[in-house]
Amino acid sequence: MSLVALGTEPFIDVVRxxxxxxxxxxxxxxxxxxxxxxxxxxxAGRLAQHGVVRGDRVVxxxxxxxxxxxxxxxxxxxxxxxxxxxVLYRAAxxxxxxxxxxxxxxxxxxxxxxxxxxxxxxxxxxxVESWANDAALPDQFADAVVEPDDVAIMIYTSGTxxxxxxxxxxxxxxxxxxxxxxxxxxxxxADTLLITLPLFHVHGLGAGLNGxxxxxxxxxxxxxxxxxxVVKLLQSGAxxxxxxxxxxxxxxxEKIPPQRFEHxxxxxxxxxxxxxxxxxxxxxxxxxxxxxxxxxxxxxxxxGNRYDGPRVVGSVGVPMPGVEVTIVAPKTTDRVPPGEVGExxxxxxxxxxxxxxxxxxxxxxxxxxxxxxxxxSGDSMRFDPDAGVYVVMGxxxxxxxxxxxxxxxxxxxxxxxLQPGVRDAALVGIPDAARGELPVAFVEADPGFDPEAFLTAxxxxxxxxxxxxxxxxxxxLPRNAMGKVEKQRLKASAEEVP
Numbered sequence: 264m265s266l267v268a269l270g271t272e273p274f275i276d277v278v279r280x281x282x283x284x285x286x287x288x289x290x291x292x293x294x295x296x297x298x299x300x301x302x303x304x305x306x307a308g309r310l311a312q313h314g315v316v317r318g319d320r321v322v323x324x325x326x327x328x329x330x331x332x333x334x335x336x337x338x339x340x341x342x343x344x345x346x347x348x349x350v351l352y353r354a355a356x357x358x359x360x361x362x363x364x365x366x367x368x369x370x371x372x373x374x375x376x377x378x379x380x381x382x383x384x385x386x387x388x389x390x391v392e393s394w395a396n397d398a399a400l401p402d403q404f405a406d407a408v409v410e411p412d413d414v415a416i417m418i419y420t421s422g423t424x425x426x427x428x429x430x431x432x433x434x435x436x437x438x439x440x441x442x443x444x445x446x447x448x449x450x451x452x453a454d455t456l457l458i459t460l461p462l463f464h465v466h467g468l469g470a471g472l473n474g475x476x477x478x479x480x481x482x483x484x485x486x487x488x489x490x491x492x493v494v495k496l497l498q499s500g501a502x503x504x505x506x507x508x509x510x511x512x513x514x515x516x517e518k519i520p521p522q523r524f525e526h527x528x529x530x531x532x533x534x535x536x537x538x539x540x541x542x543x544x545x546x547x548x549x550x551x552x553x554x555x556x557x558x559x560x561x562x563x564x565x566x567g568n569r570y571d572g573p574r575v576v577g578s579v580g581v582p583m584p585g586v587e588v589t590i591v592a593p594k595t596t597d598r599v600p601p602g603e604v605g606e607x608x609x610x611x612x613x614x615x616x617x618x619x620x621x622x623x624x625x626x627x628x629x630x631x632x633x634x635x636x637x638x639x640s641g642d643s644m645r646f647d648p649d650a651g652v653y654v655v656m657g658x659x660x661x662x663x664x665x666x667x668x669x670x671x672x673x674x675x676x677x678x679x680x681l682q683p684g685v686r687d688a689a690l691v692g693i694p695d696a697a698r699g700e701l702p703v704a705f706v707e708a709d710p711g712f713d714p715e716a717f718l719t720a721x722x723x724x725x726x727x728x729x730x731x732x733x734x735x736x737x738x739x740l741p742r743n744a745m746g747k748v749e750k751q752r753l754k755a756s757a758e759e760v761p
Contacts, residue, residue, distance in 0.1 A: 269585040270439030270612025273409045274473060275339040277438050281479045285452065289481040291332060296479070299336070302395035304404035306337035309394045313386065317342035317407050319367040320417060322360065323463070324348045324375045327486045330388025331462050332472065333395050334370045335416075339434070342407030343367075345416045346429070347463035349668075351726035353378055355678055359427055360419050364619065411435030417619055418465060420560040420669065427674070429619035430560045432469075439612035440469045440563035441477035443583040448504075448529060448554070448570055452479040456504040457496055459488040459511075465560045466534050466667075471506055490514040497524045506531040508667030509538065512545050512553060513697045521548050529570075533558055534667035535699040536655055539576045555579055557655060561628070562638050563613035566653050578652040586611040587635065590644055593659060596632045604656050607644035608637040661750060663692030663700045668728040670702050672750075675731075678724050679704060684712040689740055690731060691754040703757040704731035707740055733757070 279300070282290075286297035294302070315321060321338055323345055325331045338345040346364050348357065350372075357378055361369075368384035370391060379385055394400060409415075415437050417429040444450070456475050460467030475482040483502065485492070488511050496502050509532055530545075530553045537555045546552050556567030557579035565588055568580035582588050590605040591598050599605040614636070617625040630637050643656035663670040672690040679688035686707040692700035706712070714734040721730055735757070741749045 269442060270435040271411050272438050273339075273411055273413070273434035274415065274437035274441065274477070275336070275406065275409065275434065277441070278336065278339075278476050279406075281476060285479045288452065288479065290476065291329065291482050292484060294329075299332075301402035303333055303336040303340060304402050305394050305397060305400040306333045306391055307340045307404045307406075308401055309391075310334075310337055310341060310343075313368060313384070315341055315343050315367050319343045320346050320364045322346040322348050322364065322366045322369045322371075324350060324352075324357070324369050324371040324379065325388045326350050326372060326374060327458070327462050327467075327484055328372070328388055328392075329395075329484070330370070330372075330391035332484070334388065334391050335462070335468075335472075339409075339415055340404060340406045342409050342413065344414050347416065347418055347468060349463050349726060350375055350461070351728060353722075353724055353726060355674075355724045356427075356726055356729075360429075363419075363427070364417065364429060409434050411438070412616070414616060416468075418463075418560045427671075428621045428624050431616040431619055432465075432560075433616050436563065436613055436615055437469065437473055438477070439585065441473040443585060443613060444470050444474045444564055444567075445478045446584045447567055448474075448531070450474055450478040450480060450504075454478065454480040454503045454528075455483060455501055456480065456506070457483045457485070457493065457502045458506070459485045459493060460506055460508070464534070464667075465558065465563065466506065466508070469563055470531075470533075470558075488514075490518050494519055494522075497527050498522070500526045502527060504529045504531070506533070508532065508534045509536070509541055510666045510698050512537070512541055516541065516544050516548060519548075523550050527551065529554060531556060533564070535664045538696060538699075541696070542576045557653070559640060561615045562609045562611075562640070565609045565611065565613060568652070573650075575647075575650050575652045578647065578650065578654045580652050583611075583613070586613060588653070589637070590646060593643075596630060601646045601648040604643050604645045606659060607640040607642050607653070609640060610635045610637045614638045661691070663690070663702055665692070665695075665700050665702060665728050666698040668726075670700075670729050672702075675702070675704075675725065675729050678721060679706065679717075679731075682717050682720050684709040685717070687740055689748050689750060689753055691750050691757050693754065693757045701732045702729065703733045703735065703753075705735050705737050705740060705753050705757075707738070708736050712736060 282296040282300040290296040290299045372388045414431045415434040416432045419427040458471045533556045558564035565586040566579045568574040587610045593606045688706045695701045741752045
C-alpha cells in the first residue's frame, strides 16, 4: 500500500480502484468486490430517487449488517454525508442528533424503527439489501465528483464536553486513516478481518471496514460480539485479524480455555485504555500480544504500538505514518519536556475538518502554530523517553469511558434531573476491570424516591451504556464556595461502592 500523497485522494476513489483491480476477490462475507460495487450502484440510484443529493445528511441507525455497508458506500458515491448513529441511542440521544443534523432521511432497521419519530422519512436496511439484490435495477451509477476536503461522514461526539457535536470527517480523512492503519499493521489483500465492533463507531468503520477495503482484503461482518462464535471463527483458519475493545478481551480471558489462534496474526485493542493486567493475562493464556492503539472520532488513530514490537504494556506506542503529535501544557502551545505530563495535540491528514455548525467548538479544539493546524485532544499524555513511547495519563475533564463507549456526565445529569423526585444529580466514573469505568449516580432526592423506577425511566431515554450502574441517594451533593459540585469527592466516595 502506497502512502504517496496521503489523504489527497477521496476514499470512495480508493474503493473504486480496488474494486476494479480485485473484482473477483472476496470483499464482504461472500460478496466479491465486483458484487459490492454493483450493489452500491443500485442502492445509490434508489437513494437518489428518494431525494438524496450531494451534501444531504443521512442518518444510518442500524446494527451491523450488509445494508449498513451498502448504504454507507452508496452515500459516499452520491456525495452525501453519512451520519452513523449508535443503535443504543433512544429518544433523548437520537432526538438531539436528528434535530442538529437535519437529515434527509434515516436508514434504520426493525429494531430501531420505533425510536425514530413518525414524520422522519425512514428506509429499513432490509429494503436497502433488497435493492442491492434486484437485478432489474441499474448496476451502474454516475458517481458525484467529490474532493478530498469534502465532508464524507459526520459522527456525533462530545469529546470532553457535554452537548453532542458532529465531527466532520472528509473523504481525504477516511482515505488517510485507512492507509495509515494499513501501512502500520502490514495489511495485505491476503488478510481477513472479523468485524464485531459496531460500524457506527470510528473504530469499526474507519479502521475495520475502510482499512479492509483500502487493502483489497476480506471482511467477515457480524452483528455483535459473541465470544464463543468469535473463537470458532478464529480457530477456523479463515480469520487473520481481530479488532476489539478491552471488554472483549476480558471476555476471552474469563470465558475461553487456554488455546492458540495459529492463523490470527494481529489482535488490536482500542476505544478505551487496555488494563496492563488484561494485556498480560491474554498473552499468557493465548500466546498473543495485543497491539494497543490510541484514537478519537476527530482524528482517527494517530498513535499505536509497533507491529514488530516491542508492544509496551500500558502505552499507546508511536505516531502512525504521516502523523505528528506534540505534548503541551494544557490550554497553551508551550511544549513540555519529555517525561512530563501535558495535553496531546495531533496534526496530520487524519484530523477532521471541524464540527457541524459549532464555530465555538472549533475555536476551542484547533490551534495553529509551527506552520501547522493542531487538534487539542483533551487527553493528558506523557512521552516516555526511555521506552520511546507515549502513555495516556487520563482525561483532562470528566469524560467516562465504559466498555469502549463515551459517557458524558453533563447530558446524563440533565436527563436525571428531569425525573420525578430528583432535586439534583451528578455522575462520576469508577474504575472497572472489565469495562474500564462504570457510571455511578449521586442523587439529591425527595422522600419516597424510588431508585428502580428512576433507572426504568432513564432506560427509555438513554443508551444502556450511559445508565448509572449504581445509584446513591445523598442528602446534599458536596459543593465548593462557588456552588459547583466537587466531583473528586464524589469519585472517591463512589470507589468505595461494593
